[in-house]
Amino acid sequence: MDHKLSVLVQVDLHAQYVHLVITGCVTEANQHALHPVIARARTLIPPVTVTVDLTGAAHVEAAAVELLRAAIDQDHTLAGAGPVEVLVPARLPGHAPVPHHGNTLMGRTRTRAASPVLRVA
Ligand SMILES: [Zn+2]
Numbered sequence: 001m002d003h004k005l006s007v008l009v010q011v012d013l014h015a016q017y018v019h020l021v022i023t024g025c026v027t028e029a030n031q032h033a034l035h036p037v038i039a040r041a042r043t044l045i046p047p048v049t050v051t052v053d054l055t056g057a058a059h060v061e062a063a064a065v066e067l068l069r070a071a072i073d074q075d076h077t078l079a080g081a082g083p084v085e086v087l088v089p090a091r092l093p094g095h096a097p098v099p100h101h102g103n104t105l106m107g108r109t110r111t112r113a114a115s116p117v118l119r120v121a
Helices: 031-044 062-074 104-113
Strands: 005-011 018-026 050-053 084-087
Touching (some): 031 050, 031 062, 062 084
Parallel strands (some): 018 050, 050 084
């Protein structure tokens, strides 16, 4: 199964918050892709609090959350950077038994690939 994640960065113009809204799949294998995004967000308008919101993700692995939190805690290179809070859904979502069910991101990608554009001259 192809696990893909997307990040939407929301920056408050009054420097009150930076939200990273994560959708798609957050797995042990792909969570590292968030590390540089989080690091960048922390230094955008320090010392603002960066919120990593996983509540909208279609698939979240517990190991991925642990690795993500460990990476944030261990990142001492960002002196003066703002704190990070990770929002995790109460029950970690996984894929339904039907492949791709509930993952609109993958559904869209598949549809686009299967729909060649035909032009009539
Ligand atoms: Zn997945």
